[in-house]
Amino acid sequence: MKDILGYLKSHEQEFMSELFDYLRIPSISATDANKSDINKAAVFTEKLLKKAGLKNVRQYKTKGNPLVYGEWLGAKGKPTVLIYGHYDVQPPDPLDLWKTAPFEPTIRNGKLFARGAADDKGQVFLHFKAIEAWLKTRKELPLNVKVIVEGEEEIGSPSLGAFIRQQKKLLKCDAILISDTNMEGTNIPSICYSLRGLTYLEMKVTSTKGDLHSGMFGGAVANPIQVLSEILVACKDPKTGKVKIPGFYKDVLPLTKRERANLARVPHDEKKFLRDIGARKAFGEKGYTTLERIGARPTFEVNGIWGGFTGEGVKTVLPAHASAKVSMRLVANQDPNKIARLFMNYVKKIAPDTVKLEVKMYENNGDPALTPLDFPGMKAAANAIRKTFGKDPVFTREGGSIPIVADFQKHLKAYSVLMGFGLPDDNLHAPNEKMNISQIKKGMATIAYFLDDYAQMSASG
Amino acid sequence: MKDILGYLKSHEQEFMSELFDYLRIPSISATDANKSDINKAAVFTEKLLKKAGLKNVRQYKTKGNPLVYGEWLGAKGKPTVLIYGHYDVQPPDPLDLWKTAPFEPTIRNGKLFARGAADDKGQVFLHFKAIEAWLKTRKELPLNVKVIVEGEEEIGSPSLGAFIRQQKKLLKCDAILISDTNMEGTNIPSICYSLRGLTYLEMKVTSTKGDLHSGMFGGAVANPIQVLSEILVACKDPKTGKVKIPGFYKDVLPLTKRERANLARVPHDEKKFLRDIGARKAFGEKGYTTLERIGARPTFEVNGIWGGFTGEGVKTVLPAHASAKVSMRLVANQDPNKIARLFMNYVKKIAPDTVKLEVKMYENNGDPALTPLDFPGMKAAANAIRKTFGKDPVFTREGGSIPIVADFQKHLKAYSVLMGFGLPDDNLHAPNEKMNISQIKKGMATIAYFLDDYAQMSASG
Numbered sequence: 001m002k003d004i005l006g007y008l009k010s011h012e013q014e015f016m017s018e019l020f021d022y023l024r025i026p027s028i029s030a031t032d033a034n035k036s037d038i039n040k041a042a043v044f045t046e047k048l049l050k051k052a053g054l055k056n057v058r059q060y061k062t063k064g065n066p067l068v069y070g071e072w073l074g075a076k077g078k079p080t081v082l083i084y085g086h087y088d089v090q091p092p093d094p095l096d097l098w099k100t101a102p103f104e105p106t107i108r109n110g111k112l113f114a115r116g117a118a119d120d121k122g123q124v125f126l127h128f129k130a131i132e133a134w135l136k137t138r139k140e141l142p143l144n145v146k147v148i149v150e151g152e153e154e155i156g157s158p159s160l161g162a163f164i165r166q167q168k169k170l171l172k173c174d175a176i177l178i179s180d181t182n183m184e185g186t187n188i189p190s191i192c193y194s195l196r197g198l199t200y201l202e203m204k205v206t207s208t209k210g211d212l213h214s215g216m217f218g219g220a221v222a223n224p225i226q227v228l229s230e231i232l233v234a235c236k237d238p239k240t241g242k243v244k245i246p247g248f249y250k251d252v253l254p255l256t257k258r259e260r261a262n263l264a265r266v267p268h269d270e271k272k273f274l275r276d277i278g279a280r281k282a283f284g285e286k287g288y289t290t291l292e293r294i295g296a297r298p299t300f301e302v303n304g305i306w307g308g309f310t311g312e313g314v315k316t317v318l319p320a321h322a323s324a325k326v327s328m329r330l331v332a333n334q335d336p337n338k339i340a341r342l343f344m345n346y347v348k349k350i351a352p353d354t355v356k357l358e359v360k361m362y363e364n365n366g367d368p369a370l371t372p373l374d375f376p377g378m379k380a381a382a383n384a385i386r387k388t389f390g391k392d393p394v395f396t397r398e399g400g401s402i403p404i405v406a407d408f409q410k411h412l413k414a415y416s417v418l419m420g421f422g423l424p425d426d427n428l429h430a431p432n433e434k435m436n437i438s439q440i441k442k443g444m445a446t447i448a449y450f451l452d453d454y455a456q457m458s459a460s461g
Numbered sequence: 462m463k464d465i466l467g468y469l470k471s472h473e474q475e476f477m478s479e480l481f482d483y484l485r486i487p488s489i490s491a492t493d494a495n496k497s498d499i500n501k502a503a504v505f506t507e508k509l510l511k512k513a514g515l516k517n518v519r520q521y522k523t524k525g526n527p528l529v530y531g532e533w534l535g536a537k538g539k540p541t542v543l544i545y546g547h548y549d550v551q552p553p554d555p556l557d558l559w560k561t562a563p564f565e566p567t568i569r570n571g572k573l574f575a576r577g578a579a580d581d582k583g584q585v586f587l588h589f590k591a592i593e594a595w596l597k598t599r600k601e602l603p604l605n606v607k608v609i610v611e612g613e614e615e616i617g618s619p620s621l622g623a624f625i626r627q628q629k630k631l632l633k634c635d636a637i638l639i640s641d642t643n644m645e646g647t648n649i650p651s652i653c654y655s656l657r658g659l660t661y662l663e664m665k666v667t668s669t670k671g672d673l674h675s676g677m678f679g680g681a682v683a684n685p686i687q688v689l690s691e692i693l694v695a696c697k698d699p700k701t702g703k704v705k706i707p708g709f710y711k712d713v714l715p716l717t718k719r720e721r722a723n724l725a726r727v728p729h730d731e732k733k734f735l736r737d738i739g740a741r742k743a744f745g746e747k748g749y750t751t752l753e754r755i756g757a758r759p760t761f762e763v764n765g766i767w768g769g770f771t772g773e774g775v776k777t778v779l780p781a782h783a784s785a786k787v788s789m790r791l792v793a794n795q796d797p798n799k800i801a802r803l804f805m806n807y808v809k810k811i812a813p814d815t816v817k818l819e820v821k822m823y824e825n826n827g828d829p830a831l832t833p834l835d836f837p838g839m840k841a842a843a844n845a846i847r848k849t850f851g852k853d854p855v856f857t858r859e860g861g862s863i864p865i866v867a868d869f870q871k872h873l874k875a876y877s878v879l880m881g882f883g884l885p886d887d888n889l890h891a892p893n894e895k896m897n898i899s900q901i902k903k904g905m906a907t908i909a910y911f912l913d914d915y916a917q918m919s920a921s922g
């Protein structure tokens with residue numbers, strides 16, 4: 001690998017210059033005003049893929065922003081890796097909190113500051129350069145590579161899901177490699193192997209046709225806020241934190257001993273964690289650590305509630321309605337639609353006949369995703385990390401959802417390896433987003449190793 | 462009484478003309494724009510009291526609108542009745558729903574339409590005329606009378622409470638007579654002997670210093686909406702409707718058999734009642750009828766709740782705060798401050814240590830009020846009603862609060878008799894407020910009888 005690492009080293013200056021140009025494009029997907037910048041960034045991505053030596057580089061039109069695709073399929077009999085990333089960025093507001101302009105990349109103290117430096121242009125760029133180093137040095141890759149870069153990740157990837165379903169053949173692969181996450185710390189390389197899914201619903205309780213005077217009617221009829229509270233309390237045990245919807249845990253893949261041992265190695269300072277968010281105490285499902293509860297256990301949470309008089313002062317009203325938004329974070333192998341149905345059946349069963357209960361399900365549910373720890377791509381990523389960082393990675397489970405990962409798993413029948421090189425203090429979605437130069441260098445090398453390791457791992461597997 | 466009833470009869474035309482002039486004054490207390498009308502109405506009230514033959518007629522300035530006072534204290538050794546009413550009215554909006562202008566009194570089908578026709582100018586006017594009939598015919602009253610008419614009832618009587626406390630001697634009396642309520646139906650004369658009190662509080666549950674991402678933190682910490690729901694459910698039993706705050710019912714004066722028999726005679730069509738408000742079913746404290754629950758039993762109600770994301774669509778937020786406004790309607794002999802303290806102690810005790818709970822008490826609490834059924838004033842009112850309406854009154858308990866009645870009871874140590882001549886379809890606080898002419902005539906006669914009956918009842922008692 002000396003030749004490839006040598007190429008990466010000797011072209012650092014040139015790469016930086018290219019990355020600066022990439023980051024200068026304000027490819028904000030949230031605002032219509034930046035449509036031409038989006039297109040500029042898509043064209044620039046094409047240019048980088050071509051320069052890397054990929055074939056069939058092209059844009060795919062969608063209802064929204066274009067997808068950029070490229071491939072190198074010259075390794076017959078070898079596995080195929082699909083690399084995913086995004087060229088769009090978050091809006092930079094509030095602008096006055098940036099020390100230097102968000103779209104004028106600046107290096108200070110070994111850190112590259114710019115919107116998109118870590119999320120995700122700076123990270124997807126590492127893949128382009130690892131591929132380039134291989135192809136320029138060896139004229140071939142050790143395996144087949146497909147690259148798909150989207151421009152709508154920051155607005156929820158509205159077009160990519162349909163594209164995956166329609167282009168299963170184009171995107172067919174054995175593993176998906178994504179660098180759009182963090183490491184747990186500067187010297188704590190991490191691989192995320194699990195994401196939670198989500199189902200989101202809204203309940204409305206109605207007791208009467210209009211608000212009533214609490215003096216003239218108080219005591220006569222059910223109070224919809226009280227009834228809604230009863231339903232919410234019936235969904236989660238106040239003592240154990242267990243979700244009480246019958247069947248809720250049935251499909252949950254339990255944590256293995258090995259996984260619990262792995263998660264226990266993820267650095268986590270409980271006191272600092274609680275102090276940072278201003279919580280008095282942790283709370284959640286009994287029998288699990290905080291990281292396990294966030295990453296490996298499903299939850300039931302009320303996201304919002306409203307009803308009756310909420311202004312200043314006093315109004316003696318018996319409200320007619322009360323509503324709540326609730327969501328459940330799910331883990332493998334829970335099915336969001338099945339869980340939504342269980343919830344609906346349960347609350348309709350327990351709601352008293354004094355009120356009308358309406359339940360609405362939102363459509364943007366997401367499946368949970370889980371990559372087995374013994375998946376060859378996971379082993380290859382761990383090997384590559386060991387070579388670059390000189391230590392074993394920690395295996396993490398994230399509490400959030402990246403719906404596209406579940407879509408890949410569902411439609412391409414392939415697992416994702418989430419090997420990110422960002423750091424917890426990279427200020428994603430915030431002013432002064434940055435990526436450490438040392439992470440950029442290590443990231444490129446790690447990916448270059450991964451391509452080789454996965455080719456071998458998969459062959460031997 | 463023939464002479465007095467004769468005077469009332471022969472002056473009907475003149476009285477109507479005076480009442481029309483009184484109702485023409487748009488004495489709306491809610492809007493600053495009508496300050497001069499308020500003063501006009503106060504002056505007109507003075508004029509009516511003087512014409513009735515009362516002495517020491519004058520205005521008392523307050524921080525708000527003036528009080529109008531008059532007295533006749535020539536009945537040595539006889540009891541004193543304090544008559545209370547108000548000259549201010551509700552705003553007339555929405556104006557376009559009035560068939561005739563709200564401040565241009567109009568008679569249609571034996572009904573007098575105008576803002577204030579029943580609430581309360583039209584009713585307090587009956588007292589002025591009953592007194593006038595006595596004094597013009599007999600040159601004396603059978604007992605001592607004091608009249609106090611306020612101009613801030615529709616905005617919660619902010620000045621009268623302090624005035625009562627400061628002017629205990631001026632207002633000293635044996636009974637208070639108020640006509641500011643309804644009869645239960647055209648031929649169902651009613652006397653209200655009980656009003657509920659109120660204590661109103663607000664709770665705020667805080668779990669973290671800011672909203673959190675429900676993916677990254679869901680399962681780690683307590684959800685403040687969930688905790689608030691748990692607290693609300695711990696306050697009222699979902700099955701029995703009983704308030705679960707320890708000591709809540711301790712001071713409640715239980716309903717006697719006689720009271721329950723009385724209340725059972727109050728006309729009440731449960732099906733129609735529920736249909737009118739659009740309720741599927743009644744709900745409340747087990748073991749009591751709907752009218753008992755509204756009039757004679759205390760309640761715990763949530764008046765408003767809010768927390769987290771309440772907009773359109775989906776936001777996967779773990780809220781930092783959740784708040785609720787709650788109030789308790791109280792009955793004799795519950796003390797609003799004591800009940801508020803019981804509530805605060807209880808919720809602070811049951812709130813889990815995962816959150817911060819703040820409880821705020823609003824100041825405008827009101828004591829409950831109850832006039833014993835064997836109070837001479839009650840008996841005199843029943844007698845007077847019997848003479849005019851030819852039947853016994855029903856004795857009712859109202860679920861709402863008239864804080865001033867509790868203030869009278871507390872500071873003047875005198876019971877109130879709530880003998881109103883309005884009807885349920887009078888459209889109080891609504892367009893097309895009216896009072897039936899037949900009720901006006903019967904009302905004046907009933908009050909004239911009452912003065913005589915109470916003088917005798919009290920003497921014989």
